[in-house]
Amino acid sequence: MDRRELLRRLAAAGSASFLLPPAARADVSGTRDSWQAEFEASTAPWKSGFASLPADLPLTPATVRGRFPDAVTGTLYRVGPAGHEVGGERYHHWFDGDGMAHRFVIEGGEVHHQGRYVATTKRTREARAGHRLIEGFGTAFAGSEPLSSPDDMNVANISMLPIGGDLLALWEGGSATRLDPRTLATRGLKTWRADLAGVPFSAHPKVDPDGTVWNFGVSSRNGLLVLYEIAPDGALRRADAQPVSNLPMIHDFAVTDSHLVFLMPPLVFDVARKDAGASFLDAHVWRPELGMRVLVIDKKDRKRQQMLALPAGFLFHLGNAWEEQTASGMVIHVDYVRAPDASSLFTSTRDFMRGRYVRGPHARLTVARLDLGTGRATQVEWPLEAEFPRIDPRRVGLRHRQVVHAAGPIDGRPLWSAVARTDVESGASQRFSYGAQALVEEHMVVPDGERPGWVLGTALDYAQGKTVLSCFAADALADGPVAQATLPYALPLGLHGAFVAAPGGLSG
Numbered sequence: 048m049d050r051r052e053l054l055r056r057l058a059a060a061g062s063a064s065f066l067l068p069p070a071a072r073a074d075v076s077g078t079r080d081s082w083q084a085e086f087e088a089s090t091a092p093w094k095s096g097f098a099s100l101p102a103d104l105p106l107t108p109a110t111v112r113g114r115f116p117d118a119v120t121g122t123l124y125r126v127g128p129a130g131h132e133v134g135g136e137r138y139h140h141w142f143d144g145d146g147m148a149h150r151f152v153i154e155g156g157e158v159h160h161q162g163r164y165v166a167t168t169k170r171t172r173e174a175r176a177g178h179r180l181i182e183g184f185g186t187a188f189a190g191s192e193p194l195s196s197p198d199d200m201n202v203a204n205i206s207m208l209p210i211g212g213d214l215l216a217l218w219e220g221g222s223a224t225r226l227d228p229r230t231l232a233t234r235g236l237k238t239w240r241a242d243l244a245g246v247p248f249s250a251h252p253k254v255d256p257d258g259t260v261w262n263f264g265v266s267s268r269n270g271l272l273v274l275y276e277i278a279p280d281g282a283l284r285r286a287d288a289q290p291v292s293n294l295p296m297i298h299d300f301a302v303t304d305s306h307l308v309f310l311m312p313p314l315v316f317d318v319a320r321k322d323a324g325a326s327f328l329d330a331h332v333w334r335p336e337l338g339m340r341v342l343v344i345d346k347k348d349r350k351r352q353q354m355l356a357l358p359a360g361f362l363f364h365l366g367n368a369w370e371e372q373t374a375s376g377m378v379i380h381v382d383y384v385r386a387p388d389a390s391s392l393f394t395s396t397r398d399f400m401r402g403r404y405v406r407g408p409h410a411r412l413t414v415a416r417l418d419l420g421t422g423r424a425t426q427v428e429w430p431l432e433a434e435f436p437r438i439d440p441r442r443v444g445l446r447h448r449q450v451v452h453a454a455g456p457i458d459g460r461p462l463w464s465a466v467a468r469t470d471v472e473s474g475a476s477q478r479f480s481y482g483a484q485a486l487v488e489e490h491m492v493v494p495d496g497e498r499p500g501w502v503l504g505t506a507l508d509y510a511q512g513k514t515v516l517s518c519f520a521a522d523a524l525a526d527g528p529v530a531q532a533t534l535p536y537a538l539p540l541g542l543h544g545a546f547v548a549a550p551g552g553l554s555g
C-alpha cells in the first residue's frame with residue numbers, strides 16, 4: 048500500500064478514530080462533578096495561572112521599564128489554554144482549555160498587548176449551548192457528542208506558526224487554525240490539500256534555515272505517522288504517511304540537515320481503553336519494556352529509516368539536533384528534556400485544574416548521541432531540571448551549543464521560577480530567577496546580527512496579579528532584564544509562541 052493510499056484511508060477514518068461507543072455516551076446531562084467547586088475553594092496563591100478569562104482583551108498598553116532593543120522590534124505571538132470551564136463545568140486537564148491567542152507589539156519604550164479567543168467550532172458551539180458538548184484531551188464525560196471530525200474537539204491552544212501571510216494556531220489532533228496576524232481574528236481551518244482535511248498537524252513544526260517547514264501528525268488509532276514538507280511561502284510540497292507499530296504519543300521532533308528525528312516514549316495508545324470511554328490521554332498505557340525508540344528518517348528518501356534505542360523515559364520537547372560524519376558513519380546529536388516516566392502528564396497537569404499541586408518527577412536536560420553507523424544510541428543527562436527548550440532559530444538542524452529553557456522548580460508550587468541558558472556540550476549554565484512568587488513561561492531567542500542576541504519571554508507574577516514580558520541579553524542572562532513590560536492584568540499560563548520582527552527591523 049503506497050503512502051497516498053494510507054493518507055486516503057486516514058482521511059476517511061479521521062472522525063471514527065475519536066468516537067466513543069454508545070454506552071459511554073449515555074445521557075446524563077445536568078450532572079456535574081466537583082472540579083470547579085474545588086478550584087474556587089482552593090487557597091493556592093498561584094491558581095490565577097489556571098483561571099479562565101471571561102472575554103477577549105483589547106489592545107492595551109503595558110508599563111515599560113527600560114527600553115527594548117531594536118532587534119526585538121516586532122510582535123511576539125503566544126497561545127495557550129484560557130477557557131477552562133463552560134457553564135460551571137471545569138475541564139480535568141490543563142491542556143483541554145479553549146485557546147486564546149496573544150500578541151505583544153514591541154517598539155522600543157512601548158509595548159501593547161491584545162488577547163483574543165480562537166473561534167474554534169468547539170468553543171463557538173459550547174459557548175452558544177452554555178455547557179460542554181465535546182470531550183477534551185484529558186476530559187471524557189458521559190453525554191459527549193459523537194464527532195464528525197477530529198476538528199470538532201480542536202481547541203487551537205498549543206503553539207503558533209507565522210507562514211504565508213497567516214498566523215496558524217496549532218493543536219495536534221487535527222488541523223491548524225488560521226488567524227489574522229494583525230487582529231487575531233479567526234479565519235478558519237487550514238487545509239493543506241483536500242485529502243488532508245482534518246488530518247493531524249503537530250504543534251511543533253521545525254523551520255530550516257532556508258525557510259522550509261517540516262512537521263508531522265500522529266493518528267493514534269490508525270497507527271500512522273504523517274509527514275509534511277512545506278515551502279517558505281506556505282505551499283505544501285509533500286505529505287505522506289507511514290505505519291509505525293506501537294505508535295506512542297509524540298509531541299515534538301527534531302530535524303538535521305538531512306534527517307527527521309523522532310524520540311518515541313513508551314506511552315502507547317490502547318484502542319480498547321478508548322472504546323471503553325476513556326479520554327484520549329487515559330487511553331494511553333506506559334510500556335517501559337519498549338524503551339525510548341528513536342526513529343530517524345531521511346528527508347529526501349523517506350524509505351530510508353533507522354530505529355535506535357535509548358532507555359525508557361518520557362519527553363514533551365526537544366531543543367535541536369545536528370549531524371556529523373565520523374569514521375563509523377553518520378552521527379546525530381540531539382538534546383531534549385527527559386523525565387523518567389509520564390506520571391506528571393496524568394497527575395500534576397490535572398491537579399492544576401483543582402487548584403492543588405503534588406510534585407512529580409521533573410524533566411532534565413539530556414543530550415543523546417545517535418550513531419547511525421553502529422546503530423548505538425547513548426545519552427548524557429545534565430543535573431538541570433528544564434522545560435520549554437529553545438535555540439537561536441538560525442541554528443535549527445545545525446550545530447549549536449546554547450539552549451534557553453525554563454528552570455528552577457520550587458517545592459509546593461507548579462512549573463518554573465527561572466529562565467536559564469545552558470551549554471549542551473559542557474553543561475555550564477547561567478540563570479535569572481523571577482522569584483518565589485512568579486511562574487515562568489516559555490522564553491525564546493531573538494537573533495541580532497552577529498551578536499549573541501536576546502532572550503524574550505513572559506512570566507506570571509501571581510503576587511501582583513500581573514503578567515510581565517522581559518528581555519535579556521542572551522550572554523548576560525544572570526544580570527537580569529534590560530527591559531520589562533508589565534501588563535495591568537494577569538494572563539492564564541500559556542504554552543508556546545513565535546516572534547516576528549517588524550518589516551525593516553534590525554534582527555537577524
